[in-house]
Every structure is written in C-alpha cells, then in structure tokens.
C-alpha cells in the first residue's frame with residue numbers, strides 16, 4: 001500500500017516508516033522538520049518538507065504518490081507547554097489536522113491512522129484502562145487529541161472515512177538494529193534523561209514525586225516499545241477496508257513500571273549509576289497509567305514483542321551509545 005506518513009521524521013513516525021518498508025509497503029514522508037530529523041528517514045523514501053496548511057501542495061502529493069492511506073503522527077506533545085500556550089497546540093494539532101483531512105477527502109483518500117494518547121483519559125478512576133472508559137483530558141495536549149478523535153468520528157459518519165485512533169501509553173526504546181532512536185529537543189522523557197544522567201551528559205535526574213499512592217511512591221507508567229507501536233499501525237490495515245470504520249485501540253504492554261524501576265533498569269543495562277534526586281511532583285502527572293490492550297490483541301492479533309522494561313531500555317541504550325548527541329541533522 002502507498003502510505004503517506006505525516007510526521008514521518010519524528011520519533012514514532014520514523015520507526016513506523018521502517019516497519020512499513022519491512023512489511024512491503026511504500027511509505028512517503030511529509031514532515032515540516034520543526035521537531036523531526038531528516039536523518040531519521042531513509043534517503044530513498046520520498047520526502048516532502050511541507051506544512052499541512054498548504055492544502056494545494058498536500059493535495060498534489062496525495063495524487064502524485066497515489067496515496068491510499070495516511071498515517072498522522074505530526075503533533076506537538078509537550079504537556080506543560082500546551083498549558084501555557086494552548087493556541088499553539090490547537091492550531092498545530094487540531095487546525096493542521098483539519099487541513100490534512102480536507103485534502104484527503106478532496107482527493108478521495110479515505111483511510112486514516114491517527115496517533116492519539118492515553119492523555120485523553122485524564123486522571124482515570126480505574127486501572128488498567130479500557131477503551132470504553134470516560135475521556136476527560138486534564139491539559140490542552142490531551143484535549144487536542146480527543147478533539148481530533150471526535151472530528152474523525154464525524155467524518156466516518158458523513159464522508160465514509162475509515163480510521164483507527166491509537167491511544168499510546170509511554171512510547172520508549174529505539175530500533176532494534178540501532179539505526180534510529182529517540183531524539184527530542186528539548187528532551188523531557190524519563191528514559192533518555194536517565195540514560196544521559198548515567199553517562200554524565202546531563203545533570204542528575206529529578207524524580208518527580210515519591211509520595212504517590214503506589215508501591216514505591218513513584219508514578220507507574222506503561223512503557224511500550226516504539227517498534228511494537230509501529231507494528232500495530234500496520235496490523236490495522238485490513239480493518240480499514242470497511243468504509244466508515246471508526247476504531248479506537250489502547251497500545252500498551254499492560255505492565256506498570258515505576259520511575260524507580262526504570263532507574264534500576266537503566267543502571268542494570270548501562271552498568272552505571274543513575275544519579276538522581278527526589279523533586280516535587282510534576283503538575284498534571286496521574287499516579288498510575290497502564291493499558292488493557294486486549295482489544296488490539298484480539299482484533300489486530302497484535303502481540304507486543306517487548307513486555308518488560310529492561311529489553312526496551314537496552315534498545316534505547318544501544319542508540320544512545322552510538323549517537324550520544326542524537327541525530328546530527
């Protein structure tokens with residue numbers, strides 16, 4: 001299938017491009033490189049550094065490349081920034097997506113795979129999370145993702161768009177062959193910060209709160225390998241053959257892992273100490289978030305290859321050792 005990967009130079013998008021190639025599909029990347037890295041995309045994959053607001057150009061790309069399905073990863077994802085600068089998030093995550101969807105409908109492209117998030121659930125009452133639980137985001141980032149989910153439902157009904165929205169838990173790790181990995185600027189994620197603290201590239205890690213109602217007092221999260229996430233995006237293709245399909249899936253391993261357990265995993269994998277201090281809680285962090293991914297497992301036959309934290313950290317460490325400064329471009 002000819003697949004346009006919007007945000008294909010970003011962390012999850014670039015891993016998905018490689019999984020698409022491995023599965024025999026033809027990815028085409030559109031990425032304005034605000035946060036993406038050109039070097040994360042293989043040279044021989046068609047690449048368009050276009051903004052989604054440029055509907056004329058995006059429409060041309062859809063037609064020229066005979067695109068049959070669009071995957072949309074391009075979004076701003078800094079929760080704190082979304083609170084202080086919500087317009088930036090509504091414009092980039094919602095308005096830009098509307099431009100993309102209008103182009104698709106205008107060009108007759110009716111299959112869509114969307115990066116959503118467990119942040120759409122807000123602070124859940126029960127764990128693990130299933131797809132039917134109430135969605136009440138507590139920050140504009142989560143709200144923008146929920147807004148797009150709702151827009152997609154309307155388009156499935158009115159325009160016959162078939163879509164899958166994947167609600168990611170904590171994407172983590174790097175390509176198993178070490179070719180690409182996680183490089184955010186600024187970096188706010190636990191695993192890369194812990195690795196950099198261990199190697200001395202960054203200051204000691206701050207553990208945001210150790211007084212949560214969890215076994216060791218630190219937050220529990222569900223770390224899922226980025227290649228496992230990517231494989232789910234491809235496993236859903238068959239389901240999108242039905243016009244108007246409106247599908248929602250949690251993607252996580254279901255294994256809750258605490259911040260201190262992540263630190264211990266980084267220490268074991270790297271053989272180094274992770275210097276860390278206990279800091280106040282970070283605003284907006286729910287104590288625990290982990291998935292029930294039974295729906296993805298049953299309907300998509302999706303089985304995450306990585307189910308525990310150490311092997312995930314090992315792939316991240318492989319990438320960081322070879323690329324301590326991340327991508328150069």
Ligand code: UDP
Pocket residue numbers: 170188189190191193205206207208209219220221259282285
């Ligand atoms: N965290 C931390 N120190 C950091 C970064 C993250 O203690 O420097 C904690 C954070 O509070 C959360 C977990 O690590 O409980 C995962 O955070 P991350 O930002 O990686 O992902 P999020 O869960 O926010 O999507």
